[in-house]
Amino acid sequence: LLSGSINNDMLGIVLSFAAILYALRWYQNPTRKSILLLALWIGLSMMAKSSGILAAPAVAFLFLRKFLKAKDSRLIFWKQFGLFLAVSIPLGLWWSIYCKIRFGMPIGAVTGLQPDNPQYLGHDSPIQRLFGMDWHHLSVFENWNWQDGVFEYNLWIALLKTALFDEAELFVSGPGLIFSQMLFGVNALLAAGMLLCIILSVVYAWRKKAPIKTCQAGFRPFTLFFTVLFVTYLLFYIGFCFREPYACTQNFRYIVPTLLPTAAAQGAVLKHNRLQPSQKSKVLTWTITLLSTAFCILSAFVYLLAGCSTAL
Structure with missing residues (x-):
């Protein structure tokens, strides 16, 4: 998209x-x-x-x-x-x-909007913006819906929505909506797994445990490099959302480069788990593998159906 x-x-x-x-x-x-x-x-x-x-x-x-x-x-x-x-x-x-x-x-x-705009979220508290959950908002998969007056205010839920569907309403019923709901759930679990991988990769770097000995020299600085990159974009996103409290600022497009640190961390953890297997590492490896596979399959279904419906 x-x-x-x-x-x-x-x-x-x-x-x-x-x-x-x-x-x-x-x-x-x-x-x-x-x-x-x-x-x-x-x-x-x-x-x-x-x-x-x-x-x-x-x-x-x-x-x-x-x-x-x-x-x-x-x-x-x-x-x-x-x-x-x-x-x-x-x-x-x-x-x-x-x-x-x-x-x-x-x-x-930045081009400013006025507080009387329906997208304005300044009336929601920081606690709501960071941790609030609205099950009605979770029932729709666009960041906002003008007709129904739904404007997502949770920073993290908005990231998950816009990462998959941007600000579009791809489906309102049928198989496309079902696959979209499944994709949203898988993506949320996969995002949690990626955060865990980032934490684990930092732990490995701190303990100087590279996945393979040949990359020992570069593993620690590159892991810390990607960690700084990830944290910088994340802090920018949070600050931007509070500085410009509108639904349109809550968009994954502002922090797309965070995909690189998460992908690198996932690769490092899976490589580490393969070379140093344990019961816990096998569970994590299989979980991430299954979620990644499901994400790819569901993404193909969702976007192919969206493309076909647009063409028709």
């Missing part, structure tokens, strides 16, 4: 993915070419969408770790960091600075 969006979302996402990839490549092989490509991708991602800067804290973590480890070649890294800033800052900020000078538009400005 997101790939069909005619806006800057997909461009910003693909450029952020490229920046993350080249951050890892630079850490493995810190050449001038790799850091220039990293600067290019992160600068372009910021130009496409200001949220592209959210990859910066994780990249800065890799920079700092590499710098502290290289006691005899720090001058080389100072030069590389200078090149990075010289390329990424002009690319990432020139448009915002131009709009500030030319039109007086604040840097990082």
Whole structure:
């Protein structure tokens, strides 16, 4: 669904993915070419969408770790960091600075809605936004429904809804609705499993237990890199939802790059469980495998049915 969006979302996402990839490549092989490509991708991602800067804290973590480890070649890294800033800052900020000078538009400005808009959620308390459950809202699988006056206010439920169905009402009855309900439930369980995998991968990294010995050197920094990336996007999402308390700000499209840390954590945990099997690890492995398989099958049914119904 997101790939069909005619806006800057997909461009910003693909450029952020490229920046993350080249951050890892630079850490493995810190050449001038790799850091220039990293600067290019992160600068372009910021130009496409200001949220592209959210990859910066994780990249800065890799920079700092590499710098502290290289006691005899720090001058080389100072030069590389200078090149990075010289390329990424002009690319990432020139448009915002131009709009500030030319039109007086604040840097990082967001098009505002008014509190009288039906999407306004400012009347809900932070406790409700974070932990409140409304079973009527769970009965529909769109983030909001103007006709029925349903506007999802729970940040986490909204993520699960928009990750699968964006803001669309794909089905109102029939097999499509049944498969959508099943997919929503499987996705919720899978998301819980992914969070568990992130926690376990951090524990493995802290204890220096790489899934395989050959990746020991890179496992800990890469795990911490992905953890910083995940936490940065998650904190941004929470802050954004409270700063702009409208239903439309509760959308998974703002934190799509969190898919990378969750996928990496799942892979690390499954690899660890396969090489060091135990009763508990087998249960976790089979649970994640079955949920992932069910997710793929149900996704195929839901989106094929949605496409067929649209074509008809």
